[in-house]
Amino acid sequence: MSGYNVTDTNLPINSNNTCKDIHECLDSVSVCGLNSYCYNYNGSFSCFCWEGYNVSDVNKDISKSNPCIDINECLFSPSVCGPNANCTNEIGSYNCSCLYGFTATNSSLSISINNICKDVDECVEISDVCGPNSICNNTVGSYNCSCMSGYNVTDPNLPINNNNPCKDIHECLDSESVCGPNSHCYNYNGSFSCFCWGGYNVSDGNKAISKGNPCTDIDECLLSP
Numbered sequence: 001m002s003g004y005n006v007t008d009t010n011l012p013i014n015s016n017n018t019c020k021d022i023h024e025c026l027d028s029v030s031v032c033g034l035n036s037y038c039y040n041y042n043g044s045f046s047c048f049c050w051e052g053y054n055v056s057d058v059n060k061d062i063s064k065s066n067p068c069i070d071i072n073e074c075l076f077s078p079s080v081c082g083p084n085a086n087c088t089n090e091i092g093s094y095n096c097s098c099l100y101g102f103t104a105t106n107s108s109l110s111i112s113i114n115n116i117c118k119d120v121d122e123c124v125e126i127s128d129v130c131g132p133n134s135i136c137n138n139t140v141g142s143y144n145c146s147c148m149s150g151y152n153v154t155d156p157n158l159p160i161n162n163n164n165p166c167k168d169i170h171e172c173l174d175s176e177s178v179c180g181p182n183s184h185c186y187n188y189n190g191s192f193s194c195f196c197w198g199g200y201n202v203s204d205g206n207k208a209i210s211k212g213n214p215c216t217d218i219d220e221c222l223l224s225p
């Protein structure tokens with residue numbers, strides 16, 4: 001029968017010289033080709049591709065001339081790595097990595113469509129990411145920093161962080177342009193205040209002292225009584 005050979009080919013087949021199973025898998029590669037398992041059983045055998053491999057021509061049996069070859073998992077749709085990830089095909093496998101600004105949902109599991117890369121909230125995850133006197137705004141894949149009102153970044157050409165922090169604006173350096181004439185300017189962290197000199201009053205008492213609403217001389221002669 002097919003799949004069996006007579007024990008001694010020089011003798012007739014009978015109960016003393018039986019047909020026995022051919023172990024086709026003894027030289028597996030010559031039967032199933034590379035990247036495959038060969039399973040021998042009574043009367044026949046089967047070939048299976050290793051995980052990560054598929055037969056070259058799916059319409060034909062696995063064999064040395066139709067071997068198992070690497071699957072490019074990165075061409076799958078939807079992506080095996082899920083969104084926001086890079087896929088790198090490897091022989092017999094593949095590798096996923098998150099794009100910059102993203103991290104695996106569960107960091108103890110490998111990245112896949114079931115454990116996708118999600119945005120890192122840098123404002124929460126990285127302590128003091130923008131440095132002092134700043135506002136952190138998380139975005140998908142990134143974040144941005146801005147200075148709180150009353151503060152300016154040290155070097156506006158560089159990103160705001162601990163090495164280039166937001167620092168107090170010294171509004172009083174040009175006091176006259178801020179508070180107008182006849183006034184004191186007091187700078188403090190995050191803001192400043194204007195005060196009129198003695199004998200002077202702000203023009204419009206309902207508005208803050210400024211160049212446009214300066215301190216003017218009080219005509220004490222008009223005071224009553």
Ligand SMILES: [Ca+2]
Pocket residue numbers: 052070071072073089090091092093094
């Ligand atoms: Ca592969």
Ligand SMILES: [Ca+2]
Pocket residue numbers: 101119120121122138139140141142143
């Ligand atoms: Ca982010």
Ligand SMILES: [Ca+2]
Pocket residue numbers: 150168169170171187188189190191192
């Ligand atoms: Ca200030």
